[in-house]
Amino acid sequence: MSILSENIRYLRNQISSSQQKVADALFITRGRYAKYEDGASEPPIELLLRISRYFHISIDLMVSVDLRRISIKEIMELPDNRILLPVKVDEAGENRIEIIPHRASMGYLTGYSDPEYIERLQNITLPFLGLGKYRAFPAEGDSMPPHKDGAYIIGRYIDSFGQLKTGKSYVFITREEGITYKRLKEISNDRFLLSADNDFYDPYALPISDVFEIWEYTCSIATDEFKKEDFAPDHQTIIQMLKELKSEIKELRSKNK
Template sequence: MITNLIIFVVTNYNKIPMSLFSDNIRNLRVQQKISQEKLAEALAITRGRYVKYEDGTSEAPYEILKKIAHYYHISIDLLLSVDIRKIPMDDLLQLENNRLVLPITVDKDGENFIEVVTQKVKAGYLNGYADPEYIESLQHISLPFLGPGKHRGFPVEGDSMPPHEDGSIIVGRYIEKLGDVMDGKTYIFITKNEGMVYKRLNKNKKNALVVASDNSFYPAYEVKASDILEIWEYECSIGRNDRKPEISETASVKDLFLELKREIQDLKIKH
């Protein structure tokens, strides 16, 4: 059961699904019993121009999209990518700046479910993260000790973030604003170019984040703020590995690697 939706903006304005957008603005206007004349006046355009948007014969520019979204107090993402007739509009959680929707599912007792993005469906997440039907189709678990907030589970790959390894699940809490992230903490970043990555925030810059692996073998790198679709802060992990960490061996390997790195740098300086 979907009870409400959280918002976070990521929309491709280069290609607008006109039929869906047109249907949505027509349905909203009819539901609220607003005339085309009144709506056009509120948008500061002519009725003839507005009719073309509603008929799907003309694309609405970005400024008009913003005005329509603010007029109805819903996100631009909803207008462009979701059939709003399938969403209980009264249950929408209103956040600032009309940002993107993520469904929250709850059990019969009203406890939040945690959707788990398994390895099998991971590839489809970038296309489905804003689709209520896709999110509802994911596997669900419940971890009551996590407390308030929207949580989701993501699979771990590789050896860049020990002790987490392939097969583990990182449960993250949804971060609404980029400014809420903190240096030194770990996050699941959903990005346009890198996809889904789990990293430690090394530095929060003005228009980018520097992220790093806990495994020093992998270099830190920068992620542009404009490339980020979602951020989930680490809350807990689910794994099957109960091996005792071999601290001395790990330290020894690290020392060897650092020594090799220093030798390479010395050779570069000499040449």
């Protein structure tokens, strides 16, 4: 078996996926994909590009390095593995910021690496932003106040884990959750510990292998007017009461098991 066949088998196992699921994502049959894992044949360059984007690993690494000898975190931090996004500008030279609409947020999981999909998105420019590649993502739910459901978080693309800082908030594009906006609490060898600013929600671990993209918070756009009660002192008290109630319910359930 070639290094490539060993690597794609290893990467598939790392995400606990089936050959059929990977084949469906690549728009090929399971039998054809199985031949690549068995080393019976080599994928053409067009398909190799799709495989690279699916596993979020550069072609150079997949065909020349035994990935089993490197941790997923180290692989993602290698400069040669960066999947750089082009910075598009308008006629005035300002960065074009693509907007991911709420109705199309789930479609972003399959289209984030497709230039044609990105090209069809609406875009805006914000002259006060510095250098970098920016994109606007929809905020959903109440986990990150004061950002309301319907607001947009504008993030700057992170192309290396070395740029991440604990305590800052990021938009994570993940295999299971899709688009999620959370605060980074800790970084370990194989996972991130994320938390919501709303204390009602518990922190949770996100496997690094599940992450496709990371965008650092730079600013937000509110689509609803803030109200005085959004910042009322008793609002936080209610949140704390709900959190305590949640803990009590968990205890009751565990006792009744």
